[in-house]
Every structure is written in structure tokens, then in C-alpha cells.
Amino acid sequence: MERTIVPGKSELGAQHLEIVLDETARGVQSHYVPVTDAEKALNKRVNRKLDCFVLSLLALEFIFSATYVVLQPVMVVLARRVGVKYFLTVQLMIWGGLCMCHAAIRNSGTLIALRLLIGAAEAGFTQIGNYYMSTVYPKAELAWRVGLFSGMYSIAGAFSGLIAYGLLRLETPHIRGWQAVFLLEGGFTVLLGLLTLFVLPRRLGTAWFLTETERAHALYRMEVDLAGTQEEADEAKGTVLTRRDVVDVFTDWKKIGTVLCNITSVLPVTAFTTFLPLVVKGMGYKGNDATLMSAPPFIAGVIGLLIIVRSSDHFRERSLHTVFGMLLGIVGCIVMAVSDQNALRYGFSYVCMTGVFVGGPLLAVWLAGNTPWKGPGASCSGSMDGATSPALSRGRFLKINETPLIITICIMVAGACGLVFIRFMYQRENKKRAAEIANWDEQRFAAESASQVRRGDQRHTFMYGL
Template identity: 80%
Template sequence: MERTIVPEKGALDADHLEMVLDETARGVQSHYVPVTGEEKALNKRVNRKLDCFVLSLLALEFIFCGIDKTNIGFVATSSFPKDANLGPDAIPHSLSLFSATYVVLQPVMVVLARRVGVKYFLAVQLVLWGGLCMCHAAIRNSGTLIALRLLTGAAEAGFTQIGNYYMSTVYPKAELAWRVGLFSGMYSIAGAFSGLIAYGLLKLETPHIHGWQAVFLLEGGFTVLLGLLTLFVLPRRLATAWFLTGPERAHALYRMEVDLAGTQEEADVHSTVVTQRDVVDVVTDWKKLGTVLCNVTSVLPVTAFTTFLPLVVKGMGYSGNDATLMSAPPFIAGVIGLLIIVRSSDHFRERSLHTVFGMLLGIVGCIVMAVSDQNALRYGFSYVCMTGVFVGGPLLAVWLAGNTPWKGARSVMLGVNGWSNVAGVIAGQIFKDKYAPRYEVPLIITICIMVAGICGLVFIRFMYQRENRKRAAEIATWDAQRFAEESASQVRRGDQRHTFMYGL
């Protein structure tokens, strides 16, 4: 059935408009796809420059976000607990308390970053948490450790979600998962680098400085330098990107309009405010809030293993610095698995089942680590586990961003998604010293939580499919006037509009 439609902003050419209408009629979410050879070449140039100046900087910052967050786990196998006069379970408790500020402040930080400007906000964040990381070198008791972890959690709050939000405003949906995967994969790289850096620096012992102090000073200092670099490199908005030519900026903006055809309005394109309606739209959307809850189950093993994997590996027969060194390679497997799965996710334009597949790999790895009596086999399956568990966080963030086209609501939604880091609190309470050296009980609890998350994701996917079919059947009877009325509706906006199809 042929249809005509009056596009709200009149910005789409005939080829792209026909593509959007066809996908909507089939109940499939619309995506920007370059049509001509010239457009494909221009699109590649834009992506190449964005990858070079935006993605690479954010990825490097995420490496040091992960390093500064997890280095306390790597120095735990050194003389740090003794030199710093730490009590029993001080390090697990510090992880939970880090999450107490880190998790609670997530939505506030993302909204503030949207209001102030991501480049300025990130610069301040990196300088603050880098400086606090350096202060860890002066820890002499459990109270100081707890205070610094609380402050560091507050300083780092929202970084991941701010990065995800920013990239969702410069990359089309079909090209976003790969970039978010590269960005998020740096957390896994951070685990490997942190282990390798810690292994080297922990051997540095002089009359004036301990190895663990060198770890905190070096890693925190480099983070401060990255914060200063952010001010000069990261563009405030896509429309003012200094590294793009005029035609490239025009194309970069145009493809985002195509990607959000019929769901975005001029009032939201350049706005930096977050309204009460943005908040209400988020807190009343049970499917998206359910996705956040499922995200807790997917990031739990990530949060646990990036801090406690050296201790788990230690229970496999390794000791001291060797445990730190042997815990690094599984993180490399995590990066490789993440990149393969997110590339497939972009290719098939599918998020939920790819997330489920990654979680299933994590479950298989955890089962063997929990029940096997062979340490070599347990260590081998830590690779299997890590190959899958890093997938959930980035893919579910992309899923939420793609299904929240209104930018004000998207910033709130991704901020709320940051609450999934409550998994850090859970991990800190599960992986207690009393379960060492095998940690069977924490691993079994982790498996049960991930199974519940998989069931939730499958159900939410089914409900989105059902809604898409309902909307496709409804708009099949519409004429041009009805389409125009929907595009101008003040009652419904963004994904609430019946012309919007949810991504799966």
C-alpha cells in the first residue's frame, strides 16, 4: 500500500522518507542508512573523524576510569592492607560504599552534563577523581579508605552513562553499538592494564614509597592530564565539531534527523534543559525501568570480577603478584568477545538476544568455576565467563537510547540506567573473605541472578514486539492528514508516537 506523509521538518529526501515509511509499515524501527555511493563515502569520513577525536578520547578516559575504580582490588594482594592498617573486609566494604555515592548520583550527573556541556563536565570529573585516586597513597586506616572511596564514587558517578548519552547524539542507532562496545570494552582493557601495571609497580619498594602507593600516584596523575586534554579536544555539540568541514557537519546532523524521523522536534534538538515531563516519561515507562533492572543482573559479574577476580584466581592455586598477573588475560578475552557480539548486534540491528547470549556465556563460565575441582579447568572457564559478561552493559544502554529518541528523556533514562551499578553493592556483600578461596557460594548466587535477568529480557522483548505489531496495524489505515497530526501531536512525543517502532 502506497502512502504519502508530510514530514514534520521537511528535511528528509524522497529516498530516505520512503525507507522510513517502509520500515514503519513493517513494524521495524527506522535507521539511517546511506543511499548513494557519494553519501556512503561522506558518511565514512564523518565516522572516521568522530572515531578519531571523540570515541578514542572517551575510550582512553574509560580505561583510566576502570583503572582508578579497580586498582584497589589489584593492590589487595600486596602489602597494602597491612601497611594501611586495614581491618577485615575493609576492601569489600569500601567497594559497597563506593557504589553508595557512585550509584545514587548517576541520574543527577547525566542531567548536569547535558545542562553544562559534556566536554566541560567530563573535564572536571576526570581532574577530581584523578586527584582523589592519588590521595589513596596516603591511606593509613580503614576510615580514610572509606572516606576516599565515597568521594571517588561521587566524582566518577555518571561517567559511563554520560559517554553513552553523548555518543547517542552523534552516531546513528545502527552504528552506535559498535562504538559503545569499543567505549565500554575499555573497562575490560582497564582490568588487564591495571593488573599489568600493578604487577610492575608493586615490585617498586623503596625506603620512601611502597609499590601500592606508586600505583595510586601514577594512575591518578594520568587521569588528571586526560581531564585537561578533554577541554581542548571534545566538541560541545555535533553542530560545532571543530574537526568536521561544513559539508561533513551538515551530513552529520542530517543523518541524525533521518534516524529520528517523526519523533524529534526542533524544541529538543538544541535544547539542554530537562523538564518535569522528561522525568515523568521515564518513571512511568515500566518496560525501560524493567530493562534497567535486568541490567543490574548483567553487570553484576562485571563489577564482581573486575575487583575480585585476582582473589578468585588466587584460590585456583596462584599467590601474591602471580595471582594479579594471571587475572589479566581473561580481561583480554572479555574485550574480544564484547567486540564480536556488538558488531553482530549492529549488523542485525538487534540488542536483547545478543545480550542474552553474552549472559549465557557468563553463566557457563561461572558454573564450571563454582563446581569443578580442577584448578586449570576453572581458570580456563574464567575466559569463557569474561567473554560474555561485558556485553550486557553497553548493549542495554544502546537499546535504551535507541528506544528513547527524545533527548531530554534520554538523558534521564540513561542516568537512571546508571543505577544498575547497584550491582557493585551486591558484589561487595557477596564476595566476602569467608567464602575464600573458591568462592563457590558467591558464584552460585551470581548464576541465579543472571538467570532471572535473562528471563526478564526475553519478556520485555516480547512486549516490544507486541507493541510494534499493534502500531503497525493501526497506522496501516492512516492517510496523509493522520500522519501529519501524529507528527505534530503535543500529547505524544518521541517513542510515545504511534509512528515510532521499538528496537528489539
Template identity: 30%
Template sequence: MSKTNDSVAIEEGEIVVPQYGPERDAITRRLLRKLDIRLVPYMALLYMFNALDRGNIGNARLGGLEEGTHLTGNDFYNALSFFYFGYCISQVPNMFLLKKVSPSVLIGVTMVLWGVCSTSMAACKSYSGLVAARFFMGIFEAGIGPGAPIILSFFYLRNELAWRTAMFYGSSTIAGAFGGAIAYGVAKNLAHEKLAPWQLLFIIEGIPTIALGLVTIFFLPNSPHKLEKWFVTPEEKQVAIERGRSGLNTDNTVLDKRQLIAAFKDYKNLFTCLIYIGLNIPLASYTSFLPTIVKNMGYSDAKAQLMTVPPYACALVTVLLFAWNSDRTQRRGYHVAGAASITCLGYILLISSGNLHANYAGACFVAMGLYPIVPLMLSWVANNNVGHTKRAISVALLNTFGQCFATVGTQIYKTKTAPRFFMGYGVCLAFSFLMIVVALSLSHVLRRENARRDAEFGEPKPLSPEEQAEAGSEWNLRRPPELPVLHLI
């Protein structure tokens, strides 16, 4: 290893590119354009199929799932819960696997496996078969949810991450819209002698997932160091590597125990887990029960499938808008609180009014508030936890706690409380308000911490990549120059 005059370490085989100036800016723009064309849309496509396979059980219910699998009583609600049981227990193990195998292999293989589980639900004839398929689908789907923002954080800086995460996660709203449209088309136009509409739905949405998983193994970029020659020039690859270092992605060990302990001790993760708990209870209930909620507003089964499309379309707009402004202002907590406020408005409309149009508007407001919070939270946690291990474990903790409590969301819309679902709406409203309180509290705590660090350590000091790597989980004491404040608030 050698050093240039500006103290940037150069590994053997790497090339020297300008650290500043128009040439550097031009290379960076070309690199980002290529990543934005290949990486972000492809990750969005993967997550769209993830969300489609996870949420299609709600549409399948209106297509005769309960009758076809002989579900009675609370069987449907329990089947929903088993997905989250599998999802929770595999979060942290998947993060360790991400350190041992390449992201493309992990995501590609797990995608094939959850696609098999999703497709196999078409063959279920009993409650036990449905539960087993949902449980294992939860285990395999846990790979992409936390893994994707980690991968994006390898390629994008903190002021670029929320927008890209939103582009990735916004595809879940597209999946919700497509799911409703596909279910409507199946119910209206694909009558089959031997297969019920719910069975056709699982097959039509499951098989493409398997095919896409196989493609992912070979197509998904793994890290800046492994960008292919056909995709980037040597100069662009070098800039990608240096950008990764500037984001302190310098941990090449399989497991940094120091960072592992730091992730569990970091108070920020307690706050963010509370926010994610408050998010996942209404979010899990919304994705699973929106067709049922809309049907109980007075629509027919087929029309209810179609009427689930507009709320997701509205949500896509707010996802992109909140993420864009969050990156522009470099503020996360205020945007989380603002989105949660929109959610509260939606549930207040659902609770207080018996008018069909007001209730439908409330359902749209709920989606518009809930969905932006996911990319905001994932980017917030990725921004404020540095080092591969600490970031991966922190994101895994966030998802584990959130999905554990998502099982509550699968149990609160009992049929006997239809059509108004007062208990379910009330629980979701309470947890939406919790998100507002905790997000604003965390922003206040981080602002005070930033001010204290500014007063104690002064202006940020330039650090070489070796110093960045040495700092590890204690990087905040050294204040790299790329991070003008310690935490994003």
C-alpha cells in the first residue's frame, strides 16, 4: 500500500483519480447515473415481488381462500401471524449470512425459495399446509428487507440514501396496486375449471419470483470493489471504492465483535425500534386487510380488489416526496413525525365517519402516511450506524422488533367488528401517535448530542482511510470531514 500527497491510501492495483475538481465531479456523475439505472431499479423490482408475494393473501381471501383451505374461526388471522414468526427469527441470521456470502447469492437464493413457498400455497388444502407455507415464506423473505438498504449504503452517501431507498421501497406501493389489479383481472377474466381464483393468483404472482431470483444471482452488484468492467470504467470503479471508504464502509472482517456489541448498546437503536414497532402494527394490518376493509365499505368482491389500487398510488407519491425532501434537508425525524401525522388523520376519518367517501379517503391517508416511514427509517438507521457489522445488526434489530409486533396487526381486524373495525383502527391510531412522539424525541436527543460533540471536539478533522478503519464503532469521536454533524436528526 502507498499514499499519495493528499493522504489518500491506494491499494495495489488501484488507480489514482483526482480528489477534487471538474474531472472528479464528471466521473462521479457518470457513476451515479449508471448505478441509478442498474442498481436502484433492479432492487425496486426485487422488492416489488417481495411485497406482492407477501400481501397477496389479502386479495386471495376475497377470491375464496378461506373456503378452499377450509379455514374457520381465527385460522386466517393465525396464518398471517406465522409469516411474521418466520420473518423475525431469521432477521439476524440473514445479516450474518450477508457477511459470509455475496448479497447477490443470498438474495437470489432466498428469492427462489420464497417464490416456491408462494406458488405452493395454490396447492394448500388445509390450515396446516397454509401455515407451513407462510412460515417458510417469512423465513426466506427476511433476506431482502434489511439486506437491500445495507447494499445501497455501500454505493451511496448519506445525503443520497433516503431518495434511493424510497425508490427501492416505493415499489411495495406499486406491488399493492398491481396486486389489486391482478386479483381483479383474475376474478373477472381467468375462470378455470380446476383452479379457483385464489389458486391462480398465487401461481401467477409466484412463478415470476422464482425466475427473477435466478437472474439476481448473476446480475446484482455486490460491492464497489466487485463492479464489473463492462459496467464501469476503471476510474468510475475507483471513485465508487473511495466513496465507500468516505462512508466508512471499510470493515472487511466477517464479524466485528466490537461493532456487534456497540449495536446492542447504542441508545439510538432503542428509539428506532420503538418507532418501527409503532409502524409495523398498522402497516401489517393495512397490507393484509385493505381488500377486506374496502369490501366492508359496501363494494363487491371484484370491485373491492380494484378499489385497493388508488390508495397505493397515492402512497407512492408521498414516499418519493418525503424521501426527496429528507435528503434535501438532511432531516429524518421530522419527516417521520409528519408522515405519521397523516396516518393519524386517516385513522381518525375511519373511526369518526360512517360516510363511504370519507372512509375511503381515510384509507388513502393511512397509506400516504405509513409507506414513507419505511425508507426514512431504514436510511436513518443506515446513516447513523457506521461499520458493516454495526449497520447490519442495527437494521436487523429494527426489522426484528418491528416484525415481532406486526403479528398484533394481523389479529386486530376481527370479522365480528365489521364493517367499522373500531378496535383495529383505534389500536393503529395509538401506535401512529407513538411514532410521532418517539421520532421527535429522538431528533431532540440527537440535536443535543451533535451540539455537545461540536463543543467538545470542534471542527471535523480529516481522516485517512486507515484512521477511519481504526476508528470503527468509535468513529464519532474522530468526526470524519464528510460528516458535518455526528448524527442525522
């Protein structure tokens, strides 16, 4: 007998319903999985178009991004309130315009003011992108996309460096090389803002690049993936972040714990992204050699990231994959801290970077998968990360870098242990819920789906992803 997962919505197909109910009964989080060959082909078409128009545009915009920590939560909330499509359009145009203004700088005061403003304009871009993708891709296909998106962080550094290297050689009576850099990068960012307005769909159901059949499938698979825990609200009401949304996040220790673990996982990313040339210099390399030697580990980081997130999607598992990446980072940091052989220390910087890029994307996906209600999900997406890492590589630690590495190791170990504990608690809760609903009848399931007391992952029919 078919069972309606959400009252008032179209019934799920018999095969999908059977999959959802079977996974729920086993205490496993439900995922959308295409069943027939025709559905698999349709699903691939939808993904290809989303990858082309959503993922590629967001990834291209990442080339000129640098997140400013303080305003991240505010920006993510605002993006949900006005719509990601319109928010990113305005954000990118302001961001690019401020970048172009750098070409007119004449004193240090103006420079400082512009850097503060551009930092505010950049805030939350990564988190907004991750949040948006979580609303259009099913959980089992999300980590790979978020990994590709986040991997642009490293590519951005190389790409921007190449542009700057060429333009800095430009000297004319009217414009100097450094001015050309700001004008080109700023102008391109403004162009991307305009493209966002015309290309990015506001909602999945209005995606202009999907056919009517593809739009219906895209919406249906998200309904299956959320298994009846999605919001039941009209468009206007659905974009409002309520007091309850915030309270739900800050009273759930598991979500707060995941956010804190996220900070520990991305700690070495920001540190090494900014200061790896100095770390390499401390190993005995100098000048241009230090700069050149710092580039290959980032390539290893992107490759490691893509391999691990691909595996994470395949096995539908987030926490242990994140811990594995953190362990690689810990091993690399330990050798870099204790060894006195420069070649060995440099070699293990590859090991370190292969793992440390994983934490941010996978924990963002894990958090999104375990927060199906959009309001709390937006609040979680705005979590602050990477705020402490630059401080660990400053001042007197630039020449003797063992101390910040040891501090980084201790923080990452604590984060890895925290993730294992949170996974255990999620697993325990899933078993408890599976036992509770084992003997529920049709009416009890329907009542739980319509409950106003419990919503999203609070509902006893929701199983947490591990």
C-alpha cells in the first residue's frame, strides 16, 4: 500500500516510497536514488544542466572571492531573505565596483577604507553558494559539487596570480600595472553579477534552462530526498528567518558542535593558504623558490579534496571521511613540526594539504543534510570559520613555525574526536527513532508529517546522516 509522506503533496512513487520507508525502518537517512533507466537518464540531464548553469557560474565567481569572517552569518540570512539570485547579483556588483575603485587609491587611509568595504561585500559568498546548492541537489550528489566549488579557492590563487603577473608589467602614460589588475578583476566581477541576475534561477521550480518534465523531476527528487521534512510554506513566508529558526539551531548541541568542529577542520586551510610560502621559507627555501615551491601542495590539496568528496557521495557518509582528511592533515603537521630535514618537511606538506581541504565542504554538506528546514539551515550555513588560523602564523612564529603547527595539531585532534562523538550520538538517535516508529500506523505517520510541534530533523521520522 502506498503511503503519502507529506499531506497535500503528490504521492511518492511506489518504488521510491519503499526505499524511503526501508531506510527509515533501518535507522538510515533517506536519499533520493533514481530507479528506472528512464529516470536515471532524466536525472543525469537535470544534473548536467544544473552543473552548467549553477555550479559553473558559482565556481567562476569564486575566482575573485576572499571571505570576510565577521559578516558571514548576517549575509547568509540576508541572502535567504531576498533570494540568493538577487543577493549575489548585488553582492558581486558592489564587490567588483569596490575592487575597481582601488585603481584610484592615492593614500593609505583610502586603501584601508576600501579593504574594509570590500571585505564586507565579500562576506558569506562561500556559505551562500553552499546553501544554494543544498536546495537544488539531493544529498547523495551534493558533496562532489560543493567540493568542486570549494576547490576553486586554490585555483583562484593560481589564476589571479597569473593575471597579476602579466598585468603588473603593463606601464602606460595613463595607467599602471597595479591599476589594470584592479580594473580587470573588478570589471569581470561586475559582469558575473549581471550574469547571475539572468542565469541563476531564484527557485528550482522556475529554472528556465530545465524543461517542464525536468523541473518536475528536480522538485520530485528533492521531495523524496527530504522524506517529508521540508517546509510547508508559501514563497514569502518561506524566506523569513524566524526567531524559532535561530532558537532551534542554538539549542541543538549537535549542530553547534558540528559548527565548532568545522572551525577546527578549516583551521589549517586558511593558515596554509595565506602563509605556506613563509612556512616553505622556514624550511630553507628563499625568494622566488619559496613562492614556487608553495604552489604544488595546493594542487595536491584539490586532488585529495575531489577524491574524498567523491567517495563521500558514493558511500553517503560524511563524518568519517572528514576525520580521515583531518588525520592526513595531522600527520603532515606532525612531521613538519618535528623533523629537521627540509625535504621531508616539504614532502609532508603535500600529505597535509591533501587532507585539510576536505573538512569545510563535507561538514557543510553534513550540516545541510541534517538540517532540512531552510531557516535553521541558513543559520547554520552562516557559521563563522577560519577566524583564528591567521593568528597562528603571525609575529614571532613566522621564522620558527613549530609552535603554531603544534597548536594546529591539538585543535584538529580535538575536532576529529568531536566529530566521532557527534556521529555516535546521531547513530544512537537514529536507532531510538527507528525502534519508536516501527509499529506506527498510517495515521501516526501522517500526524507526524503535519506536526507543528516538531519540524525538520526534530520529527521522529527523520533519520540523521552519518
